[in-house]
Amino acid sequence: MLGDVSILTAPLADVASSNATLRAFLHGLPGVDRVGADQRAAMLGTRSIKTTAKAQAIDLAISMVDLTTLEGADTPGKVRALCAKAVRPDPADPTVPKVAAVCVYPDRVADAVHALTGTGVKVASVATAFPSGRASLEVKVADTSSAVAAGADEIDMVIDRGAFLSGDYKKVFEEIAAVKEAAGEAHLKVILETGELATYDNVRRASWLAMLAGADFIKTSTGKVAPAATPAVTLIMLEAVRDYRAMTGRVVGVKPAGGIRTTKDAIRYLVLVNETVGEDWLDPDRFRIGASSLLNDLLMQRQKAATGRYAGPDYFTLD
Template structure:
């Protein structure tokens, strides 16, 4: 389950793998199949791990630092984004030792508001692009969407792949779009959303992960949060295996972002255990693992306060996002 991947045909040069549609298909379909029973059993075993005292306090702070604090609603306003940015900067206003989050994620038209509100911090501004959440538009529109966000100051772009193209086996088209969006990002990092809830199988999750990595994605991301199921521990395990094996083959470290449906500190700690045991401790850092979340931060803060003081906050001590 945890051994490194042996690539089909010993193909370690991704330039050869992506040189043609036939080579890409041969590579992706030559990847070892995912043992569904084994993956789910492994996740169940890791889910029983207990983290206590100092280790738990460290893990809670890491989880906070790994959050992409997100609002992606049609009713979003500049005021809501500014409020979210204030929370991102000082998640617990009463405790100056509480770390800030990794990023604030908004729609492209609100990027400038977030950039202004986060001036003077190291918090990234992420923006969904490429016809989020469906991914169904022309490449020109997707690139314009990306450039608009980057020009407004976004330092991270979360793109969605065309799941219809992927599921139809048009891997070359999906790869070309990822490469083109990565180029349009300039210096901004690219997170490639697979929408794993629509990919149906773990084998497809593995193939889509490698496709995203081969196209230049800095992160592979589980989901938009708009489709159920969103992030799950088993699909995250498969994606972590992909970035681990990609690093083994290429020497390049890429990240995983688990997004959608992660609402409690207990769940977040299970993900961190999974990261450590699957990819390794080298991935226990915000530039290699992220949570895409909105309500998760509140529970992390409540559990952090319990660790510090021995007392739980009442729910009205945290903001309603």
């Protein structure tokens, strides 16, 4: 089973015909200059922006947040509270934009759907034996189907890193394609877990493999493994979606997740996006930030910019 490869253009039409062809293609991608990638990401992180641009960047970052709760202790009440914050991040200020989505486990999707219907905030669900991915394909597909049946707009799946690292690219491809089919109209974000991929070359290969199999977004991390998102890894993934669009005409989004906690961090990522793939990617449909604690810092910095003072430590809810 290869899944639907109709998205591939003629030069890529036979890439997924076997593990050998996938391997030849992925290992034929240009190698990543690790020092160069680290230096470029660091350099872009030093860019300063003017006060008016910073205010716009903060609102843009808020609109890109996937507000996330992925804990064993998640309850319907906790999810409802998080959804309320997603729709109205600062109850005292209706000008604050809504976040992009709320991300929960499959069994909490119905709670989120009930709270968010009609608000414009998407419901995302992690699936496919998150965060390890250690389950059969049948279980992964059932996990995805359950979340979609409950109303999820987006599915965040994890790849089988063991299969990828052992060179079984065809298995990874087929699993992504099968989950994409099970997701139906829901957008599919494919989590690479870059902290376990060992090399930047592997990050580039996994990015391309996910896109070839039908990913709508490629995502750095589950947030459960260190290191999670880093600017250099995100740079490599942004370069991959840029090059993939140039080759196929298809747009794929990018989502760094895990470890992005401050407004300064978020703005660095926005600069990275702008300088690597351009302004048209500065949109929640093409770039997301997976976070739980980031939103409060964005709200504090937003209030500081507007009033000249920070809110008290108990002003915003802890998530």
